[in-house]
Every structure is written in C-alpha cells, then in structure tokens.
Amino acid sequence: MLLKNSPVVALAVVTVAASMALSTALHAQDERFSFHGSVNAAIAKSDGLGVFGINKDGTSDYRAVAMLLGYQISSKDRVVTQLLHRRIGTSPLAETEPAVGAVWAFFERKFDNGATVKLGRNPLPRGIFNEVRFVGTLLPFYRVGTTVYGETLEYIDGAVVAKSIDINDSWSIDASAFGGGFDIRAVLPSSTGSQAIKLRAENSVGTQLWLNTPLEGVRFGAFVNNYEQTPRASLPEASRPSRTTTALYSFDAVREKGFARAEYTSFDSKTGATKSHYDGWYVLAGVKPTEKLTLAVEYSTANNLINLPSPVAPITIPVSKDFAVGGAWAVNPGLVFKLEAHRQEGYAFDTPVSTIVPPTGPPFRASLAPAAKAFYALASVAVSF
Amino acid sequence: MRTLKVVAFIALAVSTLGAARTAHAQAFKVIAHSSVTASDVPSAALSKVFLKQSKKLPDGTTVTPVDLTKDSDVRAAFSKAVHGRAVGAIETFWQQQIFSGKEVPPATKSSDADIIAFVKSTPGAIGYVSGSASTDGVKVIAVK
Numbered sequence: 001m002l003l004k005n006s007p008v009v010a011l012a013v014v015t016v017a018a019s020m021a022l023s024t025a026l027h028a029q030d031e032r033f034s035f036h037g038s039v040n041a042a043i044a045k046s047d048g049l050g051v052f053g054i055n056k057d058g059t060s061d062y063r064a065v066a067m068l069l070g071y072q073i074s075s076k077d078r079v080v081t082q083l084l085h086r087r088i089g090t091s092p093l094a095e096t097e098p099a100v101g102a103v104w105a106f107f108e109r110k111f112d113n114g115a116t117v118k119l120g121r122n123p124l125p126r127g128i129f130n131e132v133r134f135v136g137t138l139l140p141f142y143r144v145g146t147t148v149y150g151e152t153l154e155y156i157d158g159a160v161v162a163k164s165i166d167i168n169d170s171w172s173i174d175a176s177a178f179g180g181g182f183d184i185r186a187v188l189p190s191s192t193g194s195q196a197i198k199l200r201a202e203n204s205v206g207t208q209l210w211l212n213t214p215l216e217g218v219r220f221g222a223f224v225n226n227y228e229q230t231p232r233a234s235l236p237e238a239s240r241p242s243r244t245t246t247a248l249y250s251f252d253a254v255r256e257k258g259f260a261r262a263e264y265t266s267f268d269s270k271t272g273a274t275k276s277h278y279d280g281w282y283v284l285a286g287v288k289p290t291e292k293l294t295l296a297v298e299y300s301t302a303n304n305l306i307n308l309p310s311p312v313a314p315i316t317i318p319v320s321k322d323f324a325v326g327g328a329w330a331v332n333p334g335l336v337f338k339l340e341a342h343r344q345e346g347y348a349f350d351t352p353v354s355t356i357v358p359p360t361g362p363p364f365r366a367s368l369a370p371a372a373k374a375f376y377a378l379a380s381v382a383v384s385f
Numbered sequence: 386m387r388t389l390k391v392v393a394f395i396a397l398a399v400s401t402l403g404a405a406r407t408a409h410a411q412a413f414k415v416i417a418h419s420s421v422t423a424s425d426v427p428s429a430a431l432s433k434v435f436l437k438q439s440k441k442l443p444d445g446t447t448v449t450p451v452d453l454t455k456d457s458d459v460r461a462a463f464s465k466a467v468h469g470r471a472v473g474a475i476e477t478f479w480q481q482q483i484f485s486g487k488e489v490p491p492a493t494k495s496s497d498a499d500i501i502a503f504v505k506s507t508p509g510a511i512g513y514v515s516g517s518a519s520t521d522g523v524k525v526i527a528v529k
Binding site for chain 2: 031034036038068070080082104108118122125132135138256291334384
C-alpha cells in the first residue's frame with residue numbers, strides 16, 4: 001500500500017535495490033572497489049508560507065540520494081567520488097541544483113605517520129554534520145540546521161590535509177587544514193520575489209580542530225575559514241568585497257542513551273563602507289529510550305546585523321527561529337523512519353515577507369515588520385549501506 | 386548472618402561475572418597470519434586496528450583486519466568484548482567514516498572457513514573466528 005501510494009518510497013526502494021546489486025557485483029569483481037549509498041526521502045507540508053521548499057500544497061519532491069564509489073589503488077592511495085541527486089521541493093534554490101552532481105571527486109594519499117592528503121573536490125571538515133549533511137541515517141532530523149550549515153561550504157575544491165594527534169592516553173586532537181575554493185548559494189529577497197544566487201569563493205584557507213576528551217563521545221570543535229568572494233578582478237577597487245572570515249564552534253556529546261549538541265557560527269562581510277554581521281546557532285538534544293527509538297528536539301536561530309544607507313542606523317534582523325520536535329525509528333542502523341514537526345518564525349521564507357520598515361523622518365531609525373511564521377512537518381525514510 | 390549473606394552475594398556476583406568473561410573468551414579466537422610476530426595484544430589496541438585507527442599492533446607489526454559479516458553471533462561477541470559496543474553502534478561508526486570520506490570498513494567474510502582462508506593466504510592479516518573453529522595454519526593471538 002505504501003509503495004503504491006508513494007512514488008518517493010518506490011523510488012527509494014528501486015534505487016537502493018539497484019545500488020545494492022551493483023555493490024555486490026563490484027565486490028565480487030574486486031575488493032579494491034567500494035560502493036556505498038544513501039537515500040533520504042521525504043514528504044512534507046507547510047501550513048502557510050513556503051519554508052525550505054515546503055509549501056502549503058505539500059511536496060513529495062524532496063530527497064537526497066548519494067552514491068559513493070571508491071577504488072583503492074594501493075595500500076596508501078585511493079580515489080573516491082560521490083554523486084548527489086537532490087530535490088528541494090519549491091525552494092528557489094532548486095534552480096541551482098543539477099539533476100546529478102559530483103560533490104566529491106578526490107585522490108587521497110595516506111602517509112605512514114597517519115596523515116592524509118586529499119586533492120580535488122573534497123569533503124570539507126566543518127562542524128559536526130557538514131560531510132554527512134545528506135545522510136539521513138546519521139541525522140536526527142531530515143536535514144541539518146540551516147542557520148549554521150546553510151547551502152554553502154559543502155565541499156572544497158583544492159587540498160585537505162588531516163592528522164590525528166594523541167596528547168596523552170586520554171586526550172587527542174583531530175586536525176585538518178584546507179585551501180582552495182567553494183560555491184556559495186543563498187536565497188535573497190527582491191521586489192519580484194525570492195531569487196537564488198550562486199557565487200564562488202576562492203583563495204580560501206582554514207582549519208577544523210576537534211579536541212577529543214577522556215569522556216567517550218564528548219568533544220569540542222573549532223572551524224575557521226578566510227576567503228574571497230569572486231569575481232573581484234572585474235570590479236572597481238572600492239566595490240570589491242573584502243576578505244571574509246567565518247567561524248564555527250561545536251560541542252558534541254554522544255552517549256549510548258542520548259546526545260546533546262550545540263554549534264555557533266558567525267561571519268562578517270564588508271564591501272566598501274558597508275558591513276554586515278551574521279550569527280546563527282542551534283542546540284539539539286535527544287534520548288534513546290530503546291535501541292531503535294530516538295526522540296529529539298532542536299532550537300535554531302539566526303540574526304543578521306545590516307547597515308542601511310546613511311543616515312539610517314544599522315538594524316539587527318532576527319532572520320529565523322526554528323523549533324523542532326521529532327521521532328526516529330531505526331529498524332537497523334541502515335534503515336530509519338522519521339516524523340518531525342517544526343515551527344518557523346522570522347523572515348527567512350521562500351516567499352518574500354516584509355522585513356524592514358524604513359524611517360520617514362528623524363531620528364532615522366528603521367523598525368522591523370512583524371515576524372512571519374509557519375508550521376511545517378516532514379515524514380521521511382533514510383537508507384544507507 | 387547478614388554479613389554472610391552479603392559475602393555470599395558478592396561471591397555469586399563475582400563468579401557470574403567471571404563466567405560471563407570466560408564465555409566471551411570462548412566465543413571467539415583472534416587469529417593472524419604466521420608472519421605476525423605478536424603472541425598477545427591488548428583489546429584497546431585490537432579495537433583500534435579493527436576500526437582502522439591504527440595499522441599496527443603495539444609491537445610495530447603492520448596488520449590488515451578482516452571482519453565477519455554483521456549478522457554473525459561471533460562478531461557480536463567480538464564487538465562487545467573488544468570495542469565495548471554493540472555491532473549496531475560500530476555500523477553507525479562506519480557510516481560516519483564512509484560518508485565523511487575518511488575510511489571504509491575492513492573486508493568482511495561470512496564464515497570461519499572464509500576468515501581462516503583469507504588470514505592464511507594474506508601476510509599481515511588479522512581476524513577472529515568462533516572459539517570452536519580449527520585454527521590449523523594460522524597463529525592464535527591472546528587478547529589481554
């Protein structure tokens with residue numbers, strides 16, 4: 001019945017079955033091949049405004065299917081590619097999504113001292129979820145919090161060097177350093193409706209550090225990245241964006257019966273005399289009353305301080321506040337069903353909403369329009385192998 | 386009288402714990418290719434090898450781990466005793482490793498015979514089999 005009525009589930013089943021058959025065939029052919037995949041498919045509905053591609057009509061066009069192929073050239077070298085097919089309902093960002101894209105394509109060398117170097121299009125070590133942001137079996141909700149992860153910095157074209165360092169028997173550090181470029185995508189409101197933008201950052205350098213504590217499953221992370229938004233060369237000097245630094249700090253505690261996580265990110269940007277400051281964070285907690293059941297709650301929020309044309313004073317916009325509750329049933333670690341409900345309040349919707357009310361006279365202070373809100377819910381299935 | 390009861394309870398608990406440990410010890414045997422020089426290995430070091438966090442045993446020997454498939458009772462016993470975690474938790478660990486582009490799990494075999502054949506023919510290989518399996522032609526390594 002479920003299969004008959006849901007093309008999403010049917011697609012997921014067919015994809016997984018075909019992928020598993022391919023996996024078996026590849027393994028039989030040569031153990032140097034590795035093949036893995038994940039499917040994260042949802043049906044979703046909002047009670048009003050569109051949020052992340054979920055509107056009042058509901059959508060079944062909501063999924064992320066990843067296929068990962070690796071070949072071990074030698075004991076030290078391998079090549080890996082990950083292909084991603086992603087659908088995000090009616091989101092304006094959908095027009096920037098290819099039907100299938102290569103989100104990873106890298107060569108990796110491992111050294112005897114435990115260091116690794118990846119070259120090409122690499123997974124970017126950034127916070128708790130960045131590299132696994134589309135793998136539903138590893139996420140408590142359908143998607144990672146947008147206030148921290150957004151639609152950018154998913155991967156990096158260039159190089160990533162990683163090394164684990166034991167401080168003593170109890171403490172250790174996982175360190176990564178990277179350099180290169182990446183895509184930036186965002187939805188911006190305009191007078192004719194929301195528009196997706198796709199930009200490019202280059203000359204990026206950064207690091208991700210994890211401090212692993214003696215408490216099993218408890219660690220602290222810090223990510224810093226400095227980059228240039230391009231194209232710059234064709235712009236007059238005065239209007240070129242300055243180099244931007246973004247940071248992300250993480251707390252991650254995962255135990256057998258539950259988890260608690262929190263992450264905070266911020267970045268400043270400056271073009272000529274215009275500055276802005278963004279900060280976003282989330283807290284996430286969950287319990288596992290049984291081996292199969294996980295119950296989770298999450299609160300995420302973001303603020304954007306923007307400068308307005310002189311003499312109007314700067315204003316902080318509380319862009320988004322999202323409260324979510326959800327339950328997940330893991331038939332096994334590779335097959336998880338989820339139900340979740342969200343309440344979104346603020347100004348970050350697929351359809352533009354009133355944000356700033358301009359001042360009409362002295363003292364030239366802008367005010368905020370009333371925040372909009374919407375409830376939305378998702379039912380999803382996640383498979384990985 | 387009450388003291389006697391407490392002592393008896395503790396003795397029973399200790400003997401039960403001991404029996405459980407013995408059962409774990411008998412549930413699997415760690416085996417390696419004859420080229421592997423170590424005769425025993427701490428369980429923490431063995432766990433690192435099977436999670437691919439280390440390629441070497443404490444004596445410096447480079448090893449290649451091989452696992453039983455995830456539905457195996459022997460693997461369940463090995464996982465609890467060596468990793469201190471259930472097979473499901475280890476599977477989640479491997480999902481994290483795979484989908485963050487870091488590492489893929491060790492090769493898996495579906496039976497004792499397949500593990501023994503692989504270990505026998507692969508220099509540096511290390512695996513585990515059921516406690517009752519014949520281990521002719523491979524080296525048995527004690528877990529400390």
